[in-house]
Amino acid sequence: xxxxxxxxxxxxxxxxxxxxxxxxxxxxxxxxxxxxxxxxxxxxxxxxxxxxxxxxxxxxxxxxxxxxxxxxxxxxxxxxxxxxxxxxxxxxxxxxxxxxxxxxxxxxxxxxxxxxxxxxxxxxxxxxxxxxxxxxxxxxx
Numbered sequence: 001x002x003x004x005x006x007x008x009x010x011x012x013x014x015x016x017x018x019x020x021x022x023x024x025x026x027x028x029x030x031x032x033x034x035x036x037x038x039x040x041x042x043x044x045x046x047x048x049x050x051x052x053x054x055x056x057x058x059x060x061x062x063x064x065x066x067x068x069x070x071x072x073x074x075x076x077x078x079x080x081x082x083x084x085x086x087x088x089x090x091x092x093x094x095x096x097x098x099x100x101x102x103x104x105x106x107x108x109x110x111x112x113x114x115x116x117x118x119x120x121x122x123x124x125x126x127x128x129x130x131x132x133x134x135x136x137x138x139x140x141x
Contacts, residue, residue, distance in 0.1 A: 002047050015053045017041045078110045079119055 104124035112118030
């Protein structure tokens with residue numbers, strides 16, 4: 001990115017990059033070929049790619065193949081990240097997870113801290129939807 005992030009920066013940011021292959025080619029392709037296509041897609045992520053991605057998500061680009069951010073839903077599988085068993089300092093395991101989703105249109109699938117076979121789903125909600133969600137999903141038994 002221009003300008004580059006400062007050396008003391010710590011955080012996460014992501015843009016979506018994907019590959020397209022016809023189903024028949026995908027079924028016949030070796031793992032190495034698929035991985036190489038993914039590497040090629042990742043190499044294309046540069047400043048211009050990120051800038052056009054952000055503009056498209058903000059709805060500024062007419063004819064973009066990306067939906068506006070308000071219409072986008074992201075589902076991220078974090079079930080293999082043991083947030084419920086992170087060791088800090090003196091080796092004491094503790095539970096750590098994101099306090100909130102970065103945008104309401106994101107849902108995370110995470111390991112349950114209390115059930116080894118369970119999955120927790122962390123979702124974001126717009127403030128005006130919290131009451132309706134609570135009524136429909138939390139108060140009905």
